[in-house]
Structure formats: C-alpha cells, structure tokens
Amino acid sequence: MLLLDTEQPINHSVRKVAVVSDNPKIQKEVSELLRARGVEYVDIINAPFYSEEVSLDSCETVGVIIDIHDDDNVSRISERVNSIVPQNIWCCLVGDSDSISLAQRLAERDILYFNTNYQLNNLMDRIIYNTVSIPKTRRTVRLNVLSCKGGIGASFICAQLAHNIGLHKRVPTLMAQSRLGTQDLDLMFDKKLQGDVLELLPNLDLYMGDFEDLPPADLERYNFIVNDYPIYHTHKSQYPELIDKANTFILVVERTVNSLRIAKRFLDDCDRARSKLNKPLRTFVVISDINVEHSRSMSVSDVQDLLGCDVDAVIPHIAKTTAKSVLAIKLSRLEKKAFRILSMKAIGVISRQEKSKISFSNIFKKLLLGK
16 A cells, blocks of 8 residues: 555645755755655755754645754654654654664654665655555653642643644644643633533644543544643642653742742652653743732742742733633733743753743843833
C-alpha cells in the first residue's frame, strides 16, 4: 500500500510533503529524491528546526521531513516534534549522526530517524512504499496548570495557554477542566458542554471533566492536552500520582504564604522525582496578581527566594469585563505577547535559557506603569 498514492492525481492542498532545513544541500537532495519518486508537491521551509518560523498545517501537509543536523538530545528533539507536527501527519527526521542508539531512542518515541549521508534512499522507500508503517501518532504532551489557591485566575491562564498553542502552532490542542475544579468551562467560553468534547476552534477543543475518562483513540489525536487542575485541596500523598501522569507543570500562585507553601511542597516532590526516578520534569511558576492588595505584599524576588526557583511570568490584574467569553476579553498587545511567550516556552518552542528581545519583567513593568 502506498503512503502517497501515485496512482491517483496528487492534490496540492492535501498531498504536500514539507522539508524543514536551513541546509541548501539537504533541501535540494531530499526534494529531488521525492520528486523522482512521484511526489511533485514539496514545500521547502528554509529555517532551522528550532526556529519559531516553522509552522505546519495539517490541512495542507501529509508529511514532513525535518533536518536536525547533529543534535542528539532525544528529549529536546521529541519535545520540539510534538510542538510543531500535528498528530495526523507523519514525521521523519534526518541528521548527521550515524548513532544506532539515537535512532533506537527516537523510535521508542515513535519518531523515525535516518542518516543524511547514506540512508536517504531508505527514507524514500519507507515514505513511498510504506514497507514498515510510518508512525503518525506521537506521544501526547500533557501540561497541567496547577492552581495553588482558589480564585486567582488559573482557569483564565490555562485558557490563554491552550488558545495560544492551538493558534500559533496550529496543532490539535485540548483544554480540559478537572472535576476537582470549578467546572465553569461552559461559562468561561459561553458554550454548552454536554459531557463530550466540543470543537471550539480549528485547533482547540474543550472538555469539562477528567480527560483520562476519554477513549485513548480520542486523546491520541491531540498534540497537547492543557489540563486545568487545582492542587490547593489535593492531599500531598496524591502528588506522586499526579507527577507520574505528566512531565510539565505550570504552578499558578499569588503572593501569599499559603499559596506559596502549596507550590513549594509540589516543587519539592518534583525535585525528588527528578533525582530518584530520573524523570525529566519541567516546572513553571506564574504569579497571578488578580488580587491587587496581595500584589503589593511581596516582591518577585521574595517569591523566588521562598520557592527556590525562578518566576517565569507575572500576570497583572485584569479589570472586570462584560465579555461573554474568556477569549473575547480585550488584552493589550503586550499582554498577548506575554501569554504567547509563556505558552511557547511551556511546549519547548522557545528555550527557557533563551533571552527574549522583551523580557517578562519588562513587559509587565510597562503594563503596570501604563507605558
């Protein structure tokens, strides 16, 4: 069975193969091999693998070949693949490394790898003749947005993150709201939720309830599940189970001792899991200044000292609004940029070590000063 059916006319809008590389030699060689085998519509994306310019549309693209050069960091590679490649298109990697171990470790994550020097013909055979099934489903990435106190806007932050991921990366994204939460997802989006998944936007679906109750086949079609989950009334004994089910956690805190105490307990459990289980956990801390009085109670540096880690973002107080939907709330250009940067860092598109042209501290300083 052909993965790309050469017996039928290839429709440009749905049969395009993208090649992501900033190396002209790889661009030329891969595109020529594809065309020689009947794949006429090849889209060259002239950008590095980790560039923000890389964006794939599942409506136009059937598969993608990505040049990773000599990168051998499997966790970083798979994280990046999940952030830019929609679940319903196939993905193959090419690179300079001839390490069998690298190929095996990537294969364990349902990602195929081929060496650019001597395996490109093997790659073409896999694509054209599908001699061994090319995985279309990669591991769904779960991001848990953890509220460390009730009423501090964690659900709003969760909604903005899910919306930004679906909007900017154009990959299937699900926002779920745990049964432990306020169960107000229908009110937030002004939509009726009848217990099933609701398709809200082209790349954003909603589900009110524990997403693990959904059939595995339904979950596998999402690149990202952004889960709104409160931990302020979750017993500490349940933390290990929560940590076991995801590897990215965004803790929403306010500048109060009780909120920070809960965050500190969870962060400590994450540290223990990292050291004992060697699990690659990623934790982010977001200060929500929804309560104006509490926003003046301690500085960001005080919060960082108490938690023993950096603060990734500060969400300023947003005035009451009559907007019917959380996505209809008018955000300033700087606020929109802040949420975009945070969401891209959460899914690994932007490195946390990479200094942005406008830092979060500068963004929110401008917001608070009205500049």
